[in-house]
Amino acid sequence: MAAKTMFEKIWDAHVVHEEPGQPALIYVDLHLVHEVTSPQAFDGLRLAGRPVRRPDLTVATVDHNTPTWELTRPIVDEIAKAQLDALERNAAEFNLPHFYDRFSENQGIVHVIGPELGYTLPGKTVVCGDSHTSTHGALGCFAVGIGTSEVEHVLATQTLRQFKPRTMEVRVDGPLPNGVSAKDVILGIIGKIGVNGGTGHVIEYTGEAIRGLSMDGRMTVCNMSIEGGARAGMIAPDDTTFEYVRTRPYAPKGAELEALIEQWRTLPTDAGAAYDNTVVIPAAELAPFVTWGTKPDMVAAITDRVPDPNSFASAHEREAAERALEYMGLEPSQPIQDIKIDRVFLGACTNARIDDLRAAASVIRGRQVSSDVYAMVVPGSARVKADAEAEGLDKVFKDAGFDWRVAGCSMCLGMNPDILDPGQRCASTSNRNFEGRQGKGGRTHLVSPEMAAAAAIAGHFVDVRDF
Amino acid sequence: MEPFVSLNGVVAPIDQVNVDTDMIIPAVYLKSIERTGFGPHLFDRYRYLEDGSENPDFVLNQDAYRSAQILVSGPNFGCGSSREHAPWALEDYGIRCVIAPSFADIFYNNCFKNGLLPLTLPEESVRRIMDKVQANPGVQFTVDLEAQQVRDADEDIVVDFQVDDFRRYCLLNGLDDIGLTLQHEDAIAAYEARRG
Numbered sequence: 001m002a003a004k005t006m007f008e009k010i011w012d013a014h015v016v017h018e019e020p021g022q023p024a025l026i027y028v029d030l031h032l033v034h035e036v037t038s039p040q041a042f043d044g045l046r047l048a049g050r051p052v053r054r055p056d057l058t059v060a061t062v063d064h065n066t067p068t069w070e071l072t073r074p075i076v077d078e079i080a081k082a083q084l085d086a087l088e089r090n091a092a093e094f095n096l097p098h099f100y101d102r103f104s105e106n107q108g109i110v111h112v113i114g115p116e117l118g119y120t121l122p123g124k125t126v127v128c129g130d131s132h133t134s135t136h137g138a139l140g141c142f143a144v145g146i147g148t149s150e151v152e153h154v155l156a157t158q159t160l161r162q163f164k165p166r167t168m169e170v171r172v173d174g175p176l177p178n179g180v181s182a183k184d185v186i187l188g189i190i191g192k193i194g195v196n197g198g199t200g201h202v203i204e205y206t207g208e209a210i211r212g213l214s215m216d217g218r219m220t221v222c223n224m225s226i227e228g229g230a231r232a233g234m235i236a237p238d239d240t241t242f243e244y245v246r247t248r249p250y251a252p253k254g255a256e257l258e259a260l261i262e263q264w265r266t267l268p269t270d271a272g273a274a275y276d277n278t279v280v281i282p283a284a285e286l287a288p289f290v291t292w293g294t295k296p297d298m299v300a301a302i303t304d305r306v307p308d309p310n311s312f313a314s315a316h317e318r319e320a321a322e323r324a325l326e327y328m329g330l331e332p333s334q335p336i337q338d339i340k341i342d343r344v345f346l347g348a349c350t351n352a353r354i355d356d357l358r359a360a361a362s363v364i365r366g367r368q369v370s371s372d373v374y375a376m377v378v379p380g381s382a383r384v385k386a387d388a389e390a391e392g393l394d395k396v397f398k399d400a401g402f403d404w405r406v407a408g409c410s411m412c413l414g415m416n417p418d419i420l421d422p423g424q425r426c427a428s429t430s431n432r433n434f435e436g437r438q439g440k441g442g443r444t445h446l447v448s449p450e451m452a453a454a455a456a457i458a459g460h461f462v463d464v465r466d467f
Numbered sequence: 468m469e470p471f472v473s474l475n476g477v478v479a480p481i482d483q484v485n486v487d488t489d490m491i492i493p494a495v496y497l498k499s500i501e502r503t504g505f506g507p508h509l510f511d512r513y514r515y516l517e518d519g520s521e522n523p524d525f526v527l528n529q530d531a532y533r534s535a536q537i538l539v540s541g542p543n544f545g546c547g548s549s550r551e552h553a554p555w556a557l558e559d560y561g562i563r564c565v566i567a568p569s570f571a572d573i574f575y576n577n578c579f580k581n582g583l584l585p586l587t588l589p590e591e592s593v594r595r596i597m598d599k600v601q602a603n604p605g606v607q608f609t610v611d612l613e614a615q616q617v618r619d620a621d622e623d624i625v626v627d628f629q630v631d632d633f634r635r636y637c638l639l640n641g642l643d644d645i646g647l648t649l650q651h652e653d654a655i656a657a658y659e660a661r662r663g
Contacts, residue, residue: 017654022633025651027658037550039500048645065498079498086500131549131573145573147551149580149644157648159655163631195485196543199572229546231572295485316484316541323483413548415494434489434547436512 003270023161029124033060035087037129041152042090052094059098068405108381111135111349118248122237122264134225138218140237166276168201172209174283179465182217183448186224187289191299198230209283215244216355227296236268291446293324308332343426344375344456348412351429352380360453369401370459376403378410427455469582470641473611476536487547492556506559531604545574
């Protein structure tokens with residue numbers, strides 16, 4: 001049999017129907033639903049009189065619109081509340097058994113709860129009306145973000161029409177240097193391939209540095225695949241993956257699980273299988289990174305300076321850099337470590353898992369947030385929050401002066417009450433530094449949890465390796 | 468879905484790379500549970516000033532471009548979020564076609580589901596259209612999906628293009644994907660039976 005990549009194995013196992021010149025019909029094993037991109041899809045079903053084909057394969061929760069203040073406080077935004085209520089009504093009307101509301105112990109950001117609860121498993125196809133669905137690929141599945149029309153399509157048919165993407169290997173050779181986190185790995189990769197370097201491709205991350213990451217770290221890497229333009233990101237499942245799955249509440253258990261693990265061991269890319277494209281990055285070249293601009297590929301090492309727009313070769317890049325520096329209020333050649341910040345956001349589907357909170361807590365333990373900074377931690381799910389509290393991490397953060405919040409997407413996207421004021425500068429563990437992403441006029445620098453924590457203490461960016 | 472066959476309209480230039488979906492419509496306007504009504508928030512952060520009045524510098528606020536049905540922009544248009552509110556906002560405003568050297572995958576796909584044509588042309592053709600439109604505000608182009616050709620009235624610029632057959636067929640006929648897929652109900656059921 002011809003050698004296949006992991007992506008091809010998963011793809012081939014899910015083709016329901018294909019014809020030349022048409023997108024293939026791919027079966028969907030897990031459909032994650034949230035309040036923002038689903039109401040119009042459920043309306044479409046109602047209009048056509050169609051049921052949800054597989055409620056049992058559909059998991060729904062609220063995350064984008066939910067305030068992160070205490071659950072006893074009501075939601076004051078009536079339009080947001082109407083959207084949250086709509087999902088609750090739709091879940092009831094279409095008999096979705098796996099719906100977790102604001103108050104559920106299983107609530108959280110969809111891309112945190114899918115893996116955490118054991119719904120996301122190796123070899124599956126996973127879709128969600130959210131571009132960061134790429135996160136789930138960390139377990140060795142094919143996970144893609146889709147639009148609302150496709151959400152409706154999946155609800156109605158449990159399939160997705162897809163032209164087969166191309167494959168791209170991104171190999172990070174060698175062990176990670178000290179002080180370099182999963183976030184730095186993916187920022188370094190995007191800095192190298194650019195925001196459209198992965199367009200039309202599924203990226204498989206390989207190499208020693210990737211293998212050495214925890215599941216939480218792997219999810220951070222896969223999460224930002226879309227920021228490099230890729231359809232999806234994935235990492236081959238291994239013992240790290242299987243150990244993770246073993247402790248998930250809703251994952252298969254016992255003999256059933258062990259039999260699955262044996263199947264999952266055949267998923268990794270075969271020796272000799274060809275990718276359409278390969279990028280190699282020596283891990284030794286990676287450092288703690290900070291984005292300086294308004295696209296995720298505008299990255300610099302913490303020891304570096306803000307680039308001079310004139311240093312870029314193409315007119316497009318020069319113009320984009322000039323525009324970015326103007327928006328960000330930065331000067332060419334300014335040392336990154338001289339950039340002062342007003343806010344710190346530790347959260348989002350990129351970096352709000354327990355490993356992320358532990359890493360940040362280890363940096364701030366016994367220290368105080370700078371008096372010029374307002375810092376907050378927003379755990380990715382109710383379970384992450386509970387686990388962190390059981391370890392006493394909440395106390396570490398609160399003692400240092402961080403605000404400790406309730407799970408949700410929070411200040412990643414400027415939709416709920418957590419936003420930046422115009423001109424405010426934020427060290428953020430989220431995934432997008434677009435203009436106005438965290439609030440109109442807000443300035444976002446993407447960093448790792450460790451770097452965000454250190455910046456909160458110092459009041460400006462610092463090299464966490466010397467901190 | 469409204470079919471897209473041929474469109475003649477004003478082209479508005481957005482001469483930038485990587486126009487992202489947060490630029491097209493910020494998340495704060497995604498709270499509606501309807502499919503319509505997003506047009507007034509298209510490019511919200513650039514279209515309006517602090518006090519809510521129109522920003523006269525923004526292209527769609529200039530009289531020559533106000534009625535634009537076509538946008539021309541730089542590479543990687545529509546990058547970022549999967550929000551279908553981006554094509555909904557464009558369509559609600561009256562834009563039916565975006566011309567660019569490349570598009571982000573999810574946005575590209577979302578457009579076809581809403582009767583919008585994301586038209587990929589070689590960078591030099593996009594540049595020529597951009598230059599012509601900027602030099603002659605209000606100039607109209609025809610985007611003919613049937614003939615797969617873009618041209619201006621005096622045929623100074625004529626560019627042939629190719630859209631894959633399936634998407635072109637769906638757009639020309641305004642076809643709903645779900646209906647097409649449900650024709651394969653047997654295959655889906657067989658797959659489910661096989662997989663248990």
